Amino acid sequence: MIQLLAPDGTLRADPRFPLDVTPALCRDLHRDMFLARRFDQEALALQRQGELGLWLMALGQEAAQVGSIRAVAAHDHVFPSYREHAAALCRGISPAEILAQWRGVAHSGWDPARYRFHIYSLVLGAQALHATGYAVGVRLDGAQEVVLAYFGDGASSQGDVNEALNWAVVARAPIVFFCQNNQWAISTGTAQQMGTPVHVRAAGFGLDTYFVDGNDVLAVHAVTAQAADRVRAGGPPVLIEAFTYRIAGHSTSDDPRIYRSEAEVDLWRERDPVARLTTLLRAEGWADEEHFEQLDREARKLAEETRAACLSLPDPTLEETFRHTFAQEPPLLRQEREAMSAYQAGFTDGADR
C-alpha cells in the first residue's frame, strides 16, 4: 500500500513517488478536507433537525476524495457515485447544489457541464459504464482529457462495474477508475463482498493499478497525478484502490452498531486523514495558529451559509418533472400536465395538500 504520510503525521519516502510536497499544496489539501468535513457535519445536523430527508457522510474519506480530484485537471470530466461531497466541493459545487437532492427538492442540484462533474448515481455501478463511454468519446475527439470515475467496494460486485473495466481496456478509454474501499457496503464487509482486493481484480482485467492509503491525501494526490499523466500520455486505463474507512454509518438511516464494533471505528479514528496533515503542517511550521484560526472562521462561515442556503431551497413543483421528461413534450403529456396544474390550483395554498 502506497503511503507518503504516516498516521502519526510523519513523511515517508517512496522511490516511486518522490516527495515534491510544497507547503502551499499541503495547506490547500488540508483546507479542502477541513472545510468538507465541516460541511459534512452541518449537513448531518440539518438532517437530524429534519431539514434533509437523508444524508450520507463522507467522514473519514476526505483524503481519498480531495487528493484524487485535486490531482486531475479542471477540464477532466468526473463521474461520482453518491458520497463524493468533498470532491464536489473541490469542483466549486455549492453546498445548496449538493444538498438539494438530499432535501428532496431535486434529483440533482448542479449543472454537470459547468462543473465537469456528473450527477450522483444512486444505482450502484451504473456510472462506471457512463464514464467509460464518455472516455471513449474523449479518445474519438482526440482530446487530452482524462475521465475520473468513482465507485465503492460494494459497487464493485455489480456486473456494470466489471463490464466497464473490461470495456475500458478493450476500447483504450482514457479513464481512471477510483475505488474508495471504505471496507463497508452498508452492513456488508469486504470479506463478504469479494475474494481479492479490487485492485488485484482490475489488474486481471488488464488495467494499470495502484493500491494507496486512502487516508493519506499526499499519497492519493501523487498516485492519481501519476495515473492521470500516464493515461493522458496514451497509457492503458487505470484503477486506483484507496483503502479508507467509513467512520459514520452508511447513512442517517443506518445503525452501524448492529454490525460492527466501536473498537474498529476507534482504530480508524486514529488514522484520521485530516489530523495527520494538521500534524505535518504544524511540525513543519508550514501553517501557524493564525492560519488554523482563519480556517476555523472560514469553516464556521461555510456552515452558516450551508444552513441558510439549504433552508432557502425552493420546493419543487410537479410541472418541472413533467417539463423535464422529454426534450419535446408530447401533446398527450402536455394535456396531462395542464390538467394536473389546474387540479392543483383548485386547492388553496397550504390547504390539505
Place this chain on the structure above:
Amino acid sequence: MIQLLAPDGTLRADPRFPLDVTPALCRDLHRDMFLARRFDQEALALQRQGELGLWLMALGQEAAQVGSIRAVAAHDHVFPSYREHAAALCRGISPAEILAQWRGVAHSGWDPARYRFHIYSLVLGAQALHATGYAVGVRLDGAQEVVLAYFGDGASSQGDVNEALNWAVVARAPIVFFCQNNQWAISTGTAQQMGTPVHVRAAGFGLDTYFVDGNDVLAVHAVTAQAADRVRAGGPPVLIEAFTYRIAGHSTSDDPRIYRSEAEVDLWRERDPVARLTTLLRAEGWADEEHFEQLDREARKLAEETRAACLSLPDPTLEETFRHTFAQEPPLLRQEREAMSAYQAGFTDGADR
C-alpha cells in the same frame, strides 16, 4: 499453456500432470470425439436440408468438451451454454433430445435431472450464475459434488459471468468454470472482446486457474480431473480456459468468410483434436484397423439413427406451452387455453394453418 499431446500426435511430459494415459482411456476419449463429430456433421446436413431451423457446430471443440466432461463424476451437475453437443452426448443425452430444440419442436429436449445436465442457455452468461447458486446448494448439502459450468470467450464480457466469478469465490462454491475460448464470438475476435485472457482475469477474482490446450483431450482431461479433485477437497473455485478454435461458422446462418481468413481456419484444421489422438493410437498401437473400422460403422449407425430420430420428432402443440407456464395453471389461463384449442379445432388439419 498446458499440453500433453502435441498437434503431431506425440506425448509431452509435464511434471504437474504426470502422464497416466492408458490405452483404454485414449480409445474412449477418441471414440467420444469421433462420434460427436459424426453427429455434428449429420446435424449440419439436416439443417442444410431444412430439417433443422438452425445448427451451431461444435466442430474443432470436441477435445475441450469430451476431455472436461469425462473428467468429472456422473453425479456432478453440468451447466452448458448452447454448443456443448459433444459433452451432452457423453452424458447419454440422445441425438433426438439434442436436436429437438434446433428443429423447433421444443425449447429443450432432455430431462436435466436425469442426465445431471441443465438445459442450454442461449442468453449468454446467465447459466454462470445458475451454476454458482447450484454449487452453493451443494455446499449447504455437504455433498461431495462439483459443478461444471461452460461458457465462451464472448460470454465472458457479460456482467453475469463476472458476478458469478466473484460470487463463487466469496460463497466458497464447489464449481469449475470451463471457458472454451474458441477465439470468436460470431464475428468478434477475442482482441475486441477482452484485454487479457479469461484465466488471467479469473485469477484476479481469486479463482484457481488453468490455461490448457483445448484441442488436446488428454491435457483437458488431466487438468479438469485435478481441478475437480481440488474443488471436491474444499479448494477454491476453479476456472479452466481451454484454448481452441471454432472451425465452422458461428451457426448455419453465419458466413465467416466476411470476417476471417481461410488461412486462419486452415492453420487450426492442422491442430485438429481428433486427428492427433488418432495418430497417437496408431503410433502406440493402442488401436488396430479393425477398431477404426468398427468405429466407422458405429458412427454411420449413429448418423442414420440421428436422422431417423430427428425426422420422427413430433411437432409441438401450443397446449404444451400453456400447460408449462405455471405449476398450477391460473383459471384465466386455462380459459384462454381452452378457447385457443377450440379455435384451432375449428380448422381442419392441414388446412390453412
Place this chain on the structure above:
Amino acid sequence: MITLGQALNRGLRAAMTRDPRVVVMGEDIGRLGGVFRVTSGLQQEFGADRVMDTPLAESGIVGTAIGLALRGYRPVCEIQFDGFVYPAFDQIVSQLAKMRARSAGRLALPVVIRIPGSGGIGAVEHHSESNEAYFVHTAGLRVVTCATPADGYTMIQQAVTGDDPVIFYEPKCRYWDKAEVDEDAPLAAAPALHAARTVRAGRDLTVLTYGSMVRPALVAAQIAHEEGRSVEVVDLRSLAPLDLPAVLSSVRRTRRAVVVHEAPTTLGLGAELSALLTEHCYLEMEAPVLRVGGYNIPYPPARAEERYLPDADRILEAVDASLAY
C-alpha cells in the same frame, strides 16, 4: 398488534421453520436484518447458511437463487428497493419466469422475490417506484402484494409454499402500520394467494386497488359514504393472475369502476383492468372505467411526491366523475 414489517418477519420465520429448504438471501438481510428489518433475527435463529448476506449484485442474487432452486432449495430473495430490481431483469424475465416452459415443464423454480415497493416515504430517487406492471406483463410470474399485517403474514408463507416464482411487493410506506394478526390460524384457512378481497362493501361504484393505495381508497370511500354515496373497495392482492371473477362480480353489481395505483397510468395495471372490464361487462357498465394513477413521468423529488401520488381527493374526483356520468 404488530406492524406489517413484523408480520412479514414472523411469516418468514414460520415458513423457514416449516420447511428446511427455505433460505433467505439478499443485501444486508443477515446481520442487519435488512434496511427495513423485515428479516431481523432470522440469521441468529437459522444461521448464516439459511439467511445469506450476498454480494452487492441483484442479477447475482436472482441468478444464484435460481441455481439454489434447481438444487431443491426454496430461496426468498430480497431486493433492497424497487428501483434496484432492474439489474436482475434478465434473470427474472428470461430465466425465472420462463424456465418451466423452456424445460417443457421439467424444471420448477419456487423462488420468491421480495420487493419493498411504491413511494410515500420521502425517499431519494429509485427508492419509490411501482414497477409491478413489468412483471404482470411477463408470462410465468405470479405478482402479489399485501396491504395489511394479516395479509403480509399469510401471503408471504403462501408465496414460499407455492411452486411458481412469485414477485412479492411490500408497500414500504405501510411497514409501520399496526394490526392484530392471528398467528395460530391455520394457513389453509386463509384466502388463496390469488384471491382478491372486498375490504369495504358498497353499491354505487367499485374502487379496484392494491398495496399502498388501499388505505386512501378506504378514506375516499368513507368520505363518499358521508356524502351519501356507497363505494365498494376491492383489494386485488394478486396482480398476476388477476382474480377476475371477484372483480367482475363486484363491478357487475356496482356497474361503475375506478382503478387506483401509484404506477404511471400508461400500461399500468389500470389499463388491463379497464380492457378486461370492457371485454367482459361492456353492456353492464354505466360509465367508463376511470384510472387514477401516478402521472406519466419519472417519480418526482420527495418534496413533490405528495402531489404525484394518488390520494383520497384524486380518487374522489374520479368517483364523482364516474357517478356523474
Place this chain on the structure above:
Amino acid sequence: MITLGQALNRGLRAAMTRDPRVVVMGEDIGRLGGVFRVTSGLQQEFGADRVMDTPLAESGIVGTAIGLALRGYRPVCEIQFDGFVYPAFDQIVSQLAKMRARSAGRLALPVVIRIPGSGGIGAVEHHSESNEAYFVHTAGLRVVTCATPADGYTMIQQAVTGDDPVIFYEPKCRYWDKAEVDEDAPLAAAPALHAARTVRAGRDLTVLTYGSMVRPALVAAQIAHEEGRSVEVVDLRSLAPLDLPAVLSSVRRTRRAVVVHEAPTTLGLGAELSALLTEHCYLEMEAPVLRVGGYNIPYPPARAEERYLPDADRILEAVDASLAY
C-alpha cells in the same frame, strides 16, 4: 425496390453523412454488418471509430452509449435480438429514460436503440419476443416501429435527429420485404415520428396495429372487403407517445376498434388503447374494444409459432365479433 433492411441501412448512412456525431455500435455490427446486415458497409465507409464492434455486453452497450451521448455524440445501438435487451434494462429504464428528469433537464441523451423485434422467422427461444410494452410503460422513452421500407428509411433518420432516447423496433420478419423508397424526398416532408398513419381507409371498424402485424391486418381488411365489410387499418408507428388524435378520429368514425399485436395481451399495448378509447369515446363506441395478441405464455417453440401469432383469421374473428355486437 429495396428491402426494409436495405432501407434502414441507407437511412443510417444518410444520418451518419449528415451529422458526424452519429456513431453506430453493437455486437457484430462492424465488419459483419450485423446478423441481419442492417449496418452492412457502414464501417468500411465511416471507419471503425464511428461504427464500433463492441464487447458482448448489452448493459455495456447502452451504458457506454449514454456516456458517449453525454460527450456530445449521438449513438445508435443495435441489440442483436429482442430477447437480449434485458441485461441492459437497468441502463435503459433508470438511466437512459430518466437522465433528463434526474438532471432537471440539464442532460439530454439522444440515443437510439435498434431492436430487431417480434417473431415469425422460425427462430430459437429469445429471438422472437415483442417486449415493447416494458418500454412504453417507462416514462421518458419514445418507442417506435416501422412496417415498411419507406418508413424504415425515414423513421430511423428522424429517431437519430431527435433529442430524446428512442427504442426503435424493426420487425425482423419484414426485413426482406421490398418496396419503392424515395431517398430524395426531404426528411422534413415525411410524417412526424410520432404520427400514426392510416394504411387502409374504411368505415365499419378500425384495426389498430403496428410493425409485423400491419400486413396480416391488411390481408384481413381485404378479405372483409370482399365480404362486404369496410375495415380501416391504422399503423400506429409510434407506440410512445401514442398518436391519440389520429386513433380517436378514426375510431369516432367507425365506432368499433380491434387492436392487434404479437405481444401477450395482458398489459400489451392493446390494454392501453382499450382503456384510452373507453375514457375518450365511451358513448361513441358501438362495441367493446377487442384485443388480438399473443397468448399469455412464453413464446412457443418455432414449430408452434404459426399458431401463436395473430393472423388474418384471428383478426377477422375479432372483426366479426365486434361487428356482430
